[in-house]
Amino acid sequence: MHMKDFMDIENNEIGVQGRTKDRAYEKVVHFVKEKIKSNELKIGDKLPTERELSERLELSRNSVREALRTMDNMGLISCRQGSGNYLTGELQSIITESFCMMFMLNQISDKDVSQFRRAIDIQAMILAVRNIDDEADEEIRELLNKLNLNEENKAVFLDKEIHMLISRYSKNKLIEIMNESLSNTFDKFIFMARKTVIENEEDILTAIHKDMLQSLLERNDGRGVLAINKHYDVIDKYI
Numbered sequence: 001m002h003m004k005d006f007m008d009i010e011n012n013e014i015g016v017q018g019r020t021k022d023r024a025y026e027k028v029v030h031f032v033k034e035k036i037k038s039n040e041l042k043i044g045d046k047l048p049t050e051r052e053l054s055e056r057l058e059l060s061r062n063s064v065r066e067a068l069r070t071m072d073n074m075g076l077i078s079c080r081q082g083s084g085n086y087l088t089g090e091l092q093s094i095i096t097e098s099f100c101m102m103f104m105l106n107q108i109s110d111k112d113v114s115q116f117r118r119a120i121d122i123q124a125m126i127l128a129v130r131n132i133d134d135e136a137d138e139e140i141r142e143l144l145n146k147l148n149l150n151e152e153n154k155a156v157f158l159d160k161e162i163h164m165l166i167s168r169y170s171k172n173k174l175i176e177i178m179n180e181s182l183s184n185t186f187d188k189f190i191f192m193a194r195k196t197v198i199e200n201e202e203d204i205l206t207a208i209h210k211d212m213l214q215s216l217l218e219r220n221d222g223r224g225v226l227a228i229n230k231h232y233d234v235i236d237k238y239i
Contacts, residue, residue: 024063025070031057032076032087047077047085092177099185110189110239117182118232120175121163122225125212127170129221136169140213147210159190162209166224169216196238204234 031053035041048056053064068085071077075090102108143165146158160183167179183190197205208231215224 024057024059025067027057027059028053028064028067029071029076032071036087041087043087043089045087046083047087049084092181095177096181096184099181103185111236113182113186113189114232114235114239117179118228120179120182121166121228121232124167124170124172124175124179125215125224125228126221127172127175128166128216129219129224131171132169132216132219137217139165140216144210144213147206147213159194159205159209160187162212166212166216193235193238197234200238201234205231208234 032041032047041047047053047068050061050064050068053059053068054061057064059067068077068079072079072085075088075093077085078088078090079085099108103113143158143162163179163183164176167176170176194205197203208227211227212224212231215221215227
């Protein structure tokens, strides 16, 4: 038998193992989805044990364990040592990792990210002005005071805080998740972009962020959208 024949056999075996793992994962995920649909499983509930899943789904314990480990890594469940597996639905980590990998693989660019963040922030601002209540005004004024007092090298952290505040008050969970994931992925890029802007145009971004917050206090989405467009117009000049 030639070496190529041995390699073909080995590759076929690896392929079969891979397909088996894929099928096991799909069966376990399908089981969890069906339990969620039927309201038998909700956030915080404990999943059946590996042995129970193995028996119900007619899978080996190892296959079930691998499937559960994958689900844990994705943030769908949480494995608690000595206690079991619990449904968490914290899938934001996989979104963040996906953004990071796409950026590293040059599937998305700085410009793509900036355009996407602009679109999200504009919609977040419109919804925030519509949904915000008077109790939020104190938090907004507190951030305005911080902007007035903070040194330039701390302003980047307020940048994220302000954008996340707008996302939170939009009361759209998907906008909030996407903005958080983008911020977590591109914190370093945002810091460098801000530094470049300050070197060329002083701290124009702080004035723009004040405008964003002021527009929330005034419940003026037109002013808020204008401020967001100014913000990304400035950023786009330096990427």
